[in-house]
Amino acid sequence: MASIRQNVYPDVLPDFRNLGVIARILVGVNVLALAAAVYAAPAWSQALAEFVGGAAFLEPLLLASLVLLYALAPMLARLPYWWGCAAVLGLVSLLAAGAYAIWPGSADPGAPGLARTVVLAAVVVTLLLGYLRLLAKAHSPALAEARLQALQARIRPHFLFNSLNAVLALIRRDPKRAERTLEDLADLFRTLVSDGRKFVRLADEIALLERYASIEQLRLGDRLRVVWELDSAPPDALLPPLLLQPLLENAIYHGVEPGTGTGEVLVRIEQRGGRVLARVENPYFPEHQHRAGNRMALANIGERLQLFFDAEGRVETGVQGERYVVQVELPYRSREAGRG
Amino acid sequence: MSELAVFIADDEAPARARLRELLEDIAQQLPSRVVGEAANGFEAIERVPESGAQVLLLDIQMPGMGGLEVARHLARLQQAPAVVFVTAHDRHAVEAFELNALDYLLKPVRAERLGAALRKAMAAGATAAAPLERAADKAREYLSAAERNRIQLVPLRDVLYFKAELKYVTLRTREREHLIEESLVALEREFADGFVRIHRNCLVSKAAIRGFERAADEDDEPRWLVVLDGLEERLPVSRRQWPTVRDLIAER
Numbered sequence: 001m002a003s004i005r006q007n008v009y010p011d012v013l014p015d016f017r018n019l020g021v022i023a024r025i026l027v028g029v030n031v032l033a034l035a036a037a038v039y040a041a042p043a044w045s046q047a048l049a050e051f052v053g054g055a056a057f058l059e060p061l062l063l064a065s066l067v068l069l070y071a072l073a074p075m076l077a078r079l080p081y082w083w084g085c086a087a088v089l090g091l092v093s094l095l096a097a098g099a100y101a102i103w104p105g106s107a108d109p110g111a112p113g114l115a116r117t118v119v120l121a122a123v124v125v126t127l128l129l130g131y132l133r134l135l136a137k138a139h140s141p142a143l144a145e146a147r148l149q150a151l152q153a154r155i156r157p158h159f160l161f162n163s164l165n166a167v168l169a170l171i172r173r174d175p176k177r178a179e180r181t182l183e184d185l186a187d188l189f190r191t192l193v194s195d196g197r198k199f200v201r202l203a204d205e206i207a208l209l210e211r212y213a214s215i216e217q218l219r220l221g222d223r224l225r226v227v228w229e230l231d232s233a234p235p236d237a238l239l240p241p242l243l244l245q246p247l248l249e250n251a252i253y254h255g256v257e258p259g260t261g262t263g264e265v266l267v268r269i270e271q272r273g274g275r276v277l278a279r280v281e282n283p284y285f286p287e288h289q290h291r292a293g294n295r296m297a298l299a300n301i302g303e304r305l306q307l308f309f310d311a312e313g314r315v316e317t318g319v320q321g322e323r324y325v326v327q328v329e330l331p332y333r334s335r336e337a338g339r340g
Numbered sequence: 341m342s343e344l345a346v347f348i349a350d351d352e353a354p355a356r357a358r359l360r361e362l363l364e365d366i367a368q369q370l371p372s373r374v375v376g377e378a379a380n381g382f383e384a385i386e387r388v389p390e391s392g393a394q395v396l397l398l399d400i401q402m403p404g405m406g407g408l409e410v411a412r413h414l415a416r417l418q419q420a421p422a423v424v425f426v427t428a429h430d431r432h433a434v435e436a437f438e439l440n441a442l443d444y445l446l447k448p449v450r451a452e453r454l455g456a457a458l459r460k461a462m463a464a465g466a467t468a469a470a471p472l473e474r475a476a477d478k479a480r481e482y483l484s485a486a487e488r489n490r491i492q493l494v495p496l497r498d499v500l501y502f503k504a505e506l507k508y509v510t511l512r513t514r515e516r517e518h519l520i521e522e523s524l525v526a527l528e529r530e531f532a533d534g535f536v537r538i539h540r541n542c543l544v545s546k547a548a549i550r551g552f553e554r555a556a557d558e559d560d561e562p563r564w565l566v567v568l569d570g571l572e573e574r575l576p577v578s579r580r581q582w583p584t585v586r587d588l589i590a591e592r
Contacts, residue, residue, distance in 0.1 A: 165358055221352075
C-alpha cells in the first residue's frame with residue numbers, strides 16, 4: 001500500500017519552535033562564521049579575533065532572527081513550503097539590512113557594506129534551509145515511515161487472547177458487559193491499525209487508556225486498582241497515537257500480574273507550562289523486570305518521541321521505593337497552535 | 341462411567357468460569373466434576389493433593405509460582421494428576437517452551453479441544469517429570485518434598501547446602517533438614533548460578549559461605565572446611581574442588 005503513495009510527504013518548513021531545530025541553526029551559523037573567520041584571517045592566531053569581531057554583529061542578528069521566526073512559526077507553517085522558504089529568506093534579509101543600518105561598525109572603512117551583508121545572510125539562510133530539508137528527508141518519508149511502522153505500538157498477544165477468553169466467559173452470565181468489552185476491544189484495535197504518523201488528541205488517548213484498563217479490570221478483578229489523576233491533563237494536547245497505552249500495559253503486565261495481592265497503578269497526566277507530563281507508577285517486582293518486552297516498549301516510545309519531537313520529548317524510568325515509575329515528557333501542542 | 345475429577349488453576353476468575361462452563365457443555369460425552377480451584381500457584385500446590393483430582397487444568401502464567409513449576413512439584417505426589425496446561429501464548433511461544441511433549445490448550449479454549457485433551461490425559465495418566473523438566477524455562481524458585489499426601493515447599497534462597505546420601509539428597513536450611521528425591525548432578529545443573537560443588541557429594545549456596553577453616557587433619561595435606569552462615573556444621577572441601585571454591589570466594 002505504501003508504495004503507491006509516493007508523494008504523501010510534501011516538504012514542510014522546519015519547526016522554528018523546536019529545540020533541536022533551534023540548536024542546529026545556532027551551531028550551523030556559528031560554524032559557518034568560524035570558517036569564514038579562518039578564511040579571512042591572515043594567520044591561524046588571528047582567526048579567533050576575527051570571529052569575535054564578527055560576532056558582535058552576527059550574534060544579535062542571529063538571536064533576533066530566531067526570536068522572530070519563533071514568533072511567526074505558526075503563520076509560516078501555514079504557508080506552502082516554497083512560499084514559507086521565501087518568507088524566511090525575506091524576513092532574515094530584512095533583519096540583516098536593518099541590523100546593518102543601526103550597527104555602529106557599519107561606518108568603519110573595512111565594513112562589508114549593506115548589499116554584501118544582505119547577500120551573505122541570504123546565502124546562510126538558504127544553506128540552512130537546504131540542510132534542514134535534507135535532514136527532514138533523511139528522517140521522514142521512507143525511512144521514518146518504515147521505522148514508525150515497526151515502532152507502532154503492538155499489543156501483546158497474551159493480552160488479546162486472555163481478553164477474548166474473558167469475554168467468552170461473560171457472554172452467558174453478563175451479555176451486556178460482554179458487549180461493552182467487545183466494543184472496547186474494537187476501539188483499541190481500531191487505534192492499533194490506524195495511521196501511526198498522525199497525531200491524536202490527548203483526550204482520545206485517555207479514553208483509550210480507560211477502555212484498556214476496563215478490559216484488564218475484567219480479567220484481573222480485585223487484583224487491579226487503577227488510580228487516575230487527570231484533572232490538569234490538557235485534553236487538546238497532540239501526541240502520537242498509542243504513546244501512553246504501552247506504559248499502562250507494561251505497568252499491569254510487570255507490576256500487577258506477577259503479584260497475588262492487589263496492585264495499584266497510578267496514571268497521572270498534567271500540563272506544566274509548555275510541557276505535558278505523563279507518569280505511570282506500578283508496584284516493583286525486581287525478579288520480574290526481566291520479563292521480555294519492557295525495555296523494548298520503552299525504547300520504542302523513546303524513539304517515537306524523538307521522531308515526533310526531536311530533542312523535546314523524553315522518557316525516563318526509575319525505581320522509587322517499591323514503585324516502578326515511568327515518566328514521559330513532551331511539548332504541549334494543540335491544533336490551534338498551528339502544527340499537527 | 342464415573343465422573344472425571346478436574347481441578348482448575350488460573351489466576352483470572354473469568355478464565356476459570358469459562359472452563360467450568362465448557363466442562364458442563366461436554367458433560368454429556370464426558371461427565372466430569374470440578375473438585376477444586378486455585379487462583380495462583382501456591383494455592384494449587386496446597387489444594388490439589390487433597391482434592392483427589394485426576395486431571396489438573398493449569399494456567400502457565402500465574403502470579404507467585406508459574407504453572408510449569410507447579411506441575412514439577414505436583415509430579416512428586418504418589419497420585420499425581422495428569423496435567424493439561426492452558427496458555428494464552430501463541431503457538432510460536434508454545435514451541436519455544438517445548439510444551440509439545442505435554443498436553444496443552446490455547447486460550448480461548450474450545451469445547452472439542454478440551455474434551456480431546458481430557459480424554460488423552462485420562463488415558464496417559466500422571467504427567468511424567470522428565471518432559472516437565474525439559475519444558476521448564478528457568479530454574480525453580482522452590483524445592484519440594486512429598487510428605488504423605490502433601491507437598492512441602494522450601495524456598496531455594498533458604499537452602500544452605502545439598503548433600504547426597506545413599507538414596508536421597510539431604511537439603512539443609514537453617515532450621516531443619518529435608519529429604520528430596522533428586523540427583524545432585526541435576527541440582528547442580530539447574531542451580532549453577534547460586535550453588536557451587538565443594539565435594540563429590542555436596543553443593544553449597546554461594547551466598548551462604550562465610551569463610552573457610554583449616555582442618556586439623558592427621559594427614560600432612562592441608563584440608564579446608566566451609567563455614568556457612570548460621571550453621572555449626574563444617575563441610576569439607578575436596579582437594580579437587582578447592583581451587584574453584586577458593587577463586588569463587590576471592591572474587592567477591
